[in-house]
Amino acid sequence: MSVTVRVPAKVNVQLAVGAARPDGFHGLANVFLAVGLYDEVTVTPADALRVTCSGPDAAQVPLDRTNLAARAALALAERYGIAPDVHIHIAKDIPVAGGMAGGSADGAAALLACDALWSTGAGQEELLAICAELGSDVPFSLLGGAALGVGRGELLTPVEVGGTFHWVFAVADGGLSTPAVYGEFDRLTAGTDVPEPAASPALLDALRKGDAAALADTLSNDLQAAALSLRPSLAGTLEAGTAAGALAALVSGSGPTTAFLAADEESARKVAGALAASGTCRSTRVAVSPAPGATVQRP
Ligand SMILES: C[C@@](CO)(OP(=O)(O)O)[C@H](O)COP(=O)(O)OP(=O)(O)OC[C@H]1O[C@@H](n2ccc(N)nc2=O)[C@H](O)[C@@H]1O
Numbered sequence: 001m002s003v004t005v006r007v008p009a010k011v012n013v014q015l016a017v018g019a020a021r022p023d024g025f026h027g028l029a030n031v032f033l034a035v036g037l038y039d040e041v042t043v044t045p046a047d048a049l050r051v052t053c054s055g056p057d058a059a060q061v062p063l064d065r066t067n068l069a070a071r072a073a074l075a076l077a078e079r080y081g082i083a084p085d086v087h088i089h090i091a092k093d094i095p096v097a098g099g100m101a102g103g104s105a106d107g108a109a110a111l112l113a114c115d116a117l118w119s120t121g122a123g124q125e126e127l128l129a130i131c132a133e134l135g136s137d138v139p140f141s142l143l144g145g146a147a148l149g150v151g152r153g154e155l156l157t158p159v160e161v162g163g164t165f166h167w168v169f170a171v172a173d174g175g176l177s178t179p180a181v182y183g184e185f186d187r188l189t190a191g192t193d194v195p196e197p198a199a200s201p202a203l204l205d206a207l208r209k210g211d212a213a214a215l216a217d218t219l220s221n222d223l224q225a226a227a228l229s230l231r232p233s234l235a236g237t238l239e240a241g242t243a244a245g246a247l248a249a250l251v252s253g254s255g256p257t258t259a260f261l262a263a264d265e266e267s268a269r270k271v272a273g274a275l276a277a278s279g280t281c282r283s284t285r286v287a288v289s290p291a292p293g294a295t296v297q298r299p
């Protein structure tokens with residue numbers, strides 16, 4: 001018997017970053033929005049823990065015990081005294097190391113899949129706590145929809161979304177390391193007074209109303225300057241999408257994927273076509289939000 005879980009990518013519609021904490025993490029007001037690009041994680045009983053991955057970026061995904069899906073299976077097995085003998089297969093469609101939380105998604109999906117396979121009876125709160133141990137973004141991958149994450153991003157409050165938003169994502173060549181981007185943020189803000197991060201009421205209102213134009217006016221990412229500093233070519237991608245009619249453009253999380261909010265489906269297709277023709281990115285993806293969180297697929 002196998003269990004398959006589908007899990008979405010995310011974009012950060014607001015990423016307010018505070019000063020580094022004593023534990024090295026940064027306090028955040030992180031407004032996550034799940035987008036309809038999905039990985040599928042299948043777990044099957046096996047002789048020993050094993051990870052395989054398919055998809056265009058599969059070669060960049062580690063298959064050892066550092067893989068977040070393997071770590072999730074090990075964490076749940078240890079908690080319930082179960083042997084972690086499963087084959088985990090990741091069908092990967094989320095760009096790797098792109099600031100879209102693909103690894104976090106696989107961690108949340110593997111946790112939910114193993115939980116279903118092993119019938120642990122763990123509740124949502126317990127699964128969210130295990131997610132938080134795996135990484136700051138992992139709880140949101142389980143939850144999906146939209147949510148405000150505070151602390152290091154793991155303490156979630158769901159946010160209401162009153163409509164469908166249309167996005168274009170421009171995938172860059174190569175990834176950016178999340179710790180390196182936070183490090184560059186520290187370097188760029190050294191000697192300045194970094195304000196306490198807080199969610200923008202206007203942005204939350206735009207999400208609630210499903211108002212794309214209002215959301216475009218309020219999108220923000222405090223890591224964008226750091227990502228651009230490490231990868232200056234992203235400025236050209238942002239410009240190309242804006243020139244093609246996107247309502248707004250920003251770096252997705254720590255990048256280097258860039259995200260473009262479009263007025264509707266037709267505009268999204270036009271922006272994607274112009275970005276592909278611009279030569280400023282490796283590939284483009286069109287997706288809508290919000291998307292549901294990790295979900296067991298019924299045959
Ligand atoms: C920037 C964001 C925005 O959602 O995601 P990505 O764009 O990378 O997907 C997140 O904050 C990434 O979260 P995640 O990738 O889960 O990070 P973690 O595994 O918890 O931490 C990896 C490293 O990132 C830095 N880190 C992460 C979260 C945080 N609030 N402060 C930090 O300084 C630390 O250097 C930490 O050692």
Ligand SMILES: Nc1ncnc2c1ncn2[C@@H]1O[C@H](COP(=O)(O)OP(=O)(O)O)[C@@H](O)[C@H]1O
Nearest residue numbers: 067068069096097098099100101102103104106
């Ligand atoms: N299941 C996984 N899928 C992708 N990357 C993973 C996974 N597990 C661990 N990683 C590692 O996490 C790093 C960050 O990848 P990813 O989560 O896709 O990007 P980001 O943190 O920018 O959203 C990768 O470079 C890879 O080494």
